[in-house]
Amino acid sequence: MRKKFLLYITDEDITLYKETSEKPYALKGNFEDVQPKLKTILSSYPKAPLWLVIDRNHQDIREEKLPPLFVWDRIRLLFHKKAEWAAHGGYAGFQFLKEEGKTYLRWAHIPPSDSLTPWLLWAQSLPNPFGGVSFVPLEAKNFIKKHLPAGNHYQMLLYNLPSQKMRYVVFKGSRLLLSRFSRTEENLKSSLHFLSRTYPDIHEELRILSLVKESFTTFPHITALHNPQALIDFLVSQKRPSFVIQSNTSSKNLWLRRGAGTILISVLILAGVESYQGFKFKNNALNILPEIASLHVQTKRLNLFLQDKNVPPMRTAVEHY
Numbered sequence: 001m002r003k004k005f006l007l008y009i010t011d012e013d014i015t016l017y018k019e020t021s022e023k024p025y026a027l028k029g030n031f032e033d034v035q036p037k038l039k040t041i042l043s044s045y046p047k048a049p050l051w052l053v054i055d056r057n058h059q060d061i062r063e064e065k066l067p068p069l070f071v072w073d074r075i076r077l078l079f080h081k082k083a084e085w086a087a088h089g090g091y092a093g094f095q096f097l098k099e100e101g102k103t104y105l106r107w108a109h110i111p112p113s114d115s116l117t118p119w120l121l122w123a124q125s126l127p128n129p130f131g132g133v134s135f136v137p138l139e140a141k142n143f144i145k146k147h148l149p150a151g152n153h154y155q156m157l158l159y160n161l162p163s164q165k166m167r168y169v170v171f172k173g174s175r176l177l178l179s180r181f182s183r184t185e186e187n188l189k190s191s192l193h194f195l196s197r198t199y200p201d202i203h204e205e206l207r208i209l210s211l212v213k214e215s216f217t218t219f220p221h222i223t224a225l226h227n228p229q230a231l232i233d234f235l236v237s238q239k240r241p242s243f244v245i246q247s248n249t250s251s252k253n254l255w256l257r258r259g260a261g262t263i264l265i266s267v268l269i270l271a272g273v274e275s276y277q278g279f280k281f282k283n284n285a286l287n288i289l290p291e292i293a294s295l296h297v298q299t300k301r302l303n304l305f306l307q308d309k310n311v312p313p314m315r316t317a318v319e320h321y
Helices: 031-043 071-088 117-125 136-147 185-196 230-237 248-305 311-320
Strands: 005-009 014-018 025-027 050-054 062-065 091-099 102-110 130-135 154-160 166-172 175-182 207-210 222-224
Touching: 005 117, 005 230, 014 031, 025 031, 031 117, 050 117, 071 091, 071 102, 071 248, 117 130, 130 136, 136 154, 136 166, 136 175, 136 207, 136 230, 166 185, 175 185
Parallel strands: 005 050, 050 130, 154 207, 207 222
Antiparallel strands: 005 014, 014 025, 062 102, 091 102, 154 166, 166 175
């Protein structure tokens, strides 16, 4: 397997993993203190890509439900969203998802003032290839798929951060409902009670995948994994992030290209519709031509029959009888 570095960033710790979860480089301090040591380690493998793995208490990923929209209205909505992100600068990304017949917009915006922005700029300035940014709460969904049966029920992942804090992530189908730190089982129960106001069946339908050593006796459907680093190993095995963010500067050109592509596709669709209508009119005309020829023959026959006859009295007699 090709060498890969994962830089795991939390609110308190910076941990660098190389290929697997074994022998990580755990670093303490702010960005300026940690950067030189990281650069020294990465310079030993300049061809190994560097991935940023984000697992902060701040809710970086947001989801909002969309009303039923036509394609062009959805494009206009995205245009306004991207214009707003570009006005503030930084990094942004989005994706659409469908759940139970409803459409949701999942998006993230990292402004220039965010503490994550220096890490993004620094990672892209290194000679190492930049692999992208992975948000652990979203990647957790793909990890759950490997270990829990598929379904539209509620799913939760419990795992420990490098600092040994516990984190829980709750999903309903593909939707991310909640991502929080927790220290006790009571804290977890209060969060579920909060979610039950909107999702009253969550207590009965919840399935839990646990990577922590603590036992939660009050939760019935728990699947425990014995390897606490299984999530890190899964992140290392990923070929690409499930959610992509880009610099707003570079995304402007991408958005213009997408807009031009959308316009071109729309023009081609309209041209196709016009061509289809033209072929339809042509086929209708070809179907009518035999009837026209038949009427033309009947007209000639009647003209010969009525030749040298007094037509007005005959027409009057027909109308009378």
